[in-house]
Amino acid sequence: MSEPAVLLRGLGHRYPEQGKGEFALAEVDIAIRSGIITGLAGPDGAGKTTLMRIMAGLLKPSAGSVAVLGLNPVVDAGILHLKVGYMPQKFGLYEDLTVMENLVLYADLRGVGGEARKVQFERLLDFTDLRRFTERLAGKLSGGMKQKLGLACTLIGTPELLLLDEPGVGVDPISRRDLWGMVTSLAKGGMAVVWATAYLDEAERCDELCLMNEGRLIFAGTPAEQIGRMRGRCVQVRNLSGNRRHFLRKALGSTGVVDGVIQGESVRLVLKEGTAMPDAGLMASEAGAKAVPVEPRLEDAFIDLVGGGPDGRSVLAGTMPDVKLPEGVDAEAVIRARELTRKFGDFTATDHVTFDVRRGEIFGLLGPNGAGKSTTFRMMCGLLTPTSGEAQVMGIDLKRSAGEARQKLGYMAQKFSLYGNLGVEQNLLFFSGIYGLKGQAREKKVSQMMESFDLVRYRRTNAGELPLGFKQRLALACALMHEPPLLFLDEPTSGVDPVTRREFWMHINALVDKGVTVMVTTHFMDEAEYCDRIALIYRGRMIAAGPPDALKHQVASDDLPDPTFEDAFIRLIQRDDEAQRDKEGRAT
């Protein structure tokens, strides 16, 4: 093989605002080849974007050497910008310009004109399937189309190196698959492609892989290498008769288990090296349960590389009292939606949605961006008034007494709504005050929360400066201050590393054991598997509902006997699209 397209040696970077001992990147050695897709994977804050910006010549690294296509990105920036296509996280599109105006702008900036421009535009419009939309404003495109346009703009001038920073974020799985197909064909044509992602399932499909964690490269090689290493160590425990959450907790506490997650009715375990089956003691507790070897995933390898997941215990469980429902509240419907509808102008964001949530259940709202899951969620926690229909929590009508209802629920917003310049203890005191805790009870609750979530050592640290995982713990602690019987979580773990995500779900599982009812929105397919039941929201309507396994079962076919949850998601949406088209076809 010829010279690598990118060669990084001993690369390190520290931002001016970072203190001593802190860094964005340290001792990174990577070689990226042409003709393949190299995945740059890791959780948020791992250093992916910093690395991309250095390769694009937008940041000067503080240490080490960089060669991109044989050039030094800092010195030869001018030539480099012609040869490198860089798509930043927000696409870099002008939303108030049309598709064609965006293309023309980038063509002029890259000096592509005349006949060459015509030829390239033709090809790119075919390639991205955007021809029908050339006169549309970029801001009016869907997430998936925006991303294709972003890619098209980046490809003008035919770069030799393509840098894509998290192109999968904010895009539904169907568009993501389209995009993947396009990028694969570009790589086959000889381009060097770097695809940064926080989704490990996405990284798994790359030809080569650079795994990052906390600014360091923890692995470079092929995904197959990592997955091969894990082969024989992954099992799915099926036919669990007892509570699968209890089984998971027990399993994570046992010595042979590195990691475990809930998958519908089953529990998936990753075992220590050299162990093929979970230990007999553990299995003995579940008569009839069967451990079946399953194909390893990249996430298993990642967890293993960073030293295993949490041990399954949540100290929180000890401090939360059991939830007792007041007289007259139906345990089968502590949360209740009837024909719930919300309109914004003539746009119907939520369209006649009906469901009940039982006490102690985890109920998930899943759907592509803009499908209406957030609108539905906000109506259920009293932040939005329904246009019509009924929304109740604990028997309280949210239309009439939203204030009273809100006292019954804990709410954790997407971007932890903490006060970044208040300390941990100050945040806890503030939120306990909001929920009406006073005097000794308040002091006691605050110190209890700090102990449960291991926040004591950070008590004086500003919330904004906490590591991500601790920020999330603090946000959860604030939401639980008033011991609410209901917990509402809006995209609780987006952008969080897999270990922290597991730990978060341990706490949620512990709460559910105490009878807390949880309603959660998510776009993580893995996270959906933790739910007892899922409502799939698409174009404002609830197009499917049921336990995750039942949804998977609905789409199982001869071609796909054992579909993943993502397969189920895509198939169900496609079916709905087809049904809608049929309906329209008949109507005309």
Add this chain to the structure above:
Amino acid sequence: MTPTPPAPAGTSPSSAGFSFRRLTALCVKETRQIVRDPSSLLIAIVLPVVLLFIFGFGISLDTNRLAVGVVMEDRGVEAVRLAAAAAGSPYIEPVFADTLAEISEKLTRGELRGIIVIPQDFTAKVQAGGGEASLQVLTDGSEPNTANFVASYARGLYESWLAARADAYGVPFSEAISIEPRYWFNPATISRNYLIPGSISVVMTIIGALLTSLVVAREWERGTMEALLATPMRRAELLLSKSLPYYVLAMLAMAICVLIAVFIMNVPFRGSIAILLLSTSLFLGSALGLGLLLSTTTRNQFNAAQGALNAAFLPSALLSGLIFEIASMPAAVQAVTYLVPARYFVKIMQTLFQAGDVWAILLPNMLFLLVSSIFWLGLTTWRTRRRLDG
């Protein structure tokens, strides 16, 4: 769909040096954004109208009908003639009294803005000739601006009285009293002619800085800056594309201001349009540069706009000499006023409107504007990075 990768580029573009094609592309983009986003047009077209009317009529409304007491200690023919001039003035509303004691209380209570006393010996002294006749003007010193107006009106009354007298007797009034040429104008427009051109300078400082304060920050906020920086675009191309369209827009705002001043507020313009264009251009370098600098350094639209509003409005209103006389400021503050571009522009505008192309005043002020523009634009260029870091 079967995706086909695009073929290699047919052209071999070069990135070296300044490219007019890239500049044009960026300017076209910027212009499209201006046309589609109402906020820029709002700042350039609606804001100058609103601000100028506030500055212009806010003052003239106050002065149109000022309540002024006239104490008639003298009932002679000249005193009556003067009283008649007061009654006929469209700018004051006279309240007549025989003694000062009757109405001095009203001045204290603020019901009257000033009192003109016609002394007992007024007619006698006027008829005796020799220019020794005098009027006493009492004003409320706690409101210096209003006090000045009242004083001006008193002089104006005196002049119209002289004119009426000249008509009646057929004698030239210059004989009776020496009059400074400044006061040849109608009293009401004295303040307007002086204030409106100065106000235009303040308005243009605000508009210039506001227009550009949003444009670079917007690119940062929307994430488009990162994509732009990853293209072969040069720093000069970026900065020019962020100034030229807004320069045109600011010139439009200026035209609106001048047209309103001349045709609606009837302020005479005595200079030449070419000089007005040139000096406005020199001034806009500073105003647009200030906005760009804030936009570049804050990378946040809200902060930049807040900063622009304060950094543009406060110094231009307080330190330009428009409202407060620079000569009466403490030495340290006077030194600071040299850094305020509005100071020079106010002087230029007042000269162009009131006096015409007086080069002795215009040239040094234009030179200072040029230096100031180079300073602000240079600072912006220096602060503009071709990378995300320093």
